[in-house]
Amino acid sequence: MIVWINPFTGLAGDMLLAALIDAGAPLDAIRASISATGLTGWELTAERVTDHGLAATRVHVDVTDPCTERQAAEVIHLASRATPEPVAALAVATVTAVAEVEGRLHGADPATVHLHELGGHDTLVDIVGVAAALHALGVSDVFSAPLPLGRGRVTSAHGVLPCPAPATLALLAGAAVMGSDLPGETVTPTGAALLRALEARYEPPPPMTLGRTGYGAGTRRFPDRANVTAVTLGVPAPAASRQDPPAEEVVVLETNLDDVTGEILGHTITRAMESGALDAWVTPAVMKKNRPAHVLHVLTTRQDERRLRDLVLSETGSLGIRRVDATRTALPRDFETVHVDGHPVRIKHGPHGAKPEHDDLASVAADLGMPLRTVAARALAESGRAATHRHTDHLAGGQP
Secondary structure, eight states, X not given: OEEEEEOSSOBOHHHHHHHHHHTTOOHHHXXXXXXXXXXXXXXXXXXXXXXXXEEEEEEEXXXXXXXXXEEHXXXXXXXXXXXXHHHHHHHHHHHHHHHHHHHHHHTSOTTTOEESGGGSHHHXXXXXXXXXXXXXXXXXXXXXXXXXXXXXXXXXXXXXXXXXXXXXXXXXXXXXXXXXXXXXXXXXXXXXXXXXXXXXXXXOOOSEEEEEEEEEEOSOOOSSSOOEEEEEEEEEOOGGGSOOOOEEEEEEEEEEESSOOHHHHHHHHHHHHHTTOSEEEEEEEEOGGGOEEEEEEEEEOTTTHHHHHHHHHHHHOOSOOEEEEEEEEXXXXXXXXXXXXXXXXXXXXXXXXXXXXXHHHHHHHHHHTXXXXXXXXXXHHHHHHHHHHHHHHHHTTTOO
């Protein structure tokens, strides 16, 4: 089973747990896994709520034990007792990630570092509960949309800290994030640690048959939107039903050149591409009498083969050319245009990633006086932001 997380207004452990329960995770099985840890003085309940017209589930952890902080080693020990074993493994990995980050930030041994807000009952209930819910649903792969980061300050046991909190930022290393207009903490350390332990992938989910979607409500109320995290379950498409991209019959034209200049090689490649070649490139070679040379390759369809063959021979003066039959598999791709400070940048999207067009980046970098890599990073961030807005609009029923 695949789960795709849409952190509409952010992500917290209780919101993720509530969303999984809303998607069908059995509450009794979750309570049983938590009880196996030996933790006492807690009660987990779930209720149906409506936030800005959207029905969702909200969980409550009622605690009678006043302990709000523990050493990390104690929390890890409790988590290790959860059942079944995969639940314990995920819970331990999550708490360990928190302990390592806290230890690094405070210059302490991760095993002895004190978890303040993260050492209470509710944190352990959330972590073990999410692990148990995912196990009960049979989830093996986790995907997530970019996480919106709030602004302002957050109050902790160590005083007032910038938001996002340092621990949250450390736990989110490698995650896809985006700015948000929401104040305060939108991603908690628990939520960030869970995604880290789950090795969540911040990319579109693979082909799958959609199942149920669950919505988990947070405790905060916003004036203009529902405060929810959404999770969508899906069954991977069977390999036999996935349509492989068609293989195209192509021809590779090749000629060895040891007596043409780099200018001619570059010109010939440009002419070939302008004349309909699918691709053109050169590779270095050593020919007879140990002469340094280049091999010019032109990839073409059979329909354009003769025209491109004649072009290569006339431009290079070569006395011969080879042809090799080949097949080419081209994956689907599409394009979008984003704007960096008002300048358009085209981005090519494929099944396994996205890439801004180099010529656009170079033009914008020159116009704005920025490093090219900075323009590229901003263009990709804008693309991710646009994708999240599209998912948001879909979640809100297409309303602005």
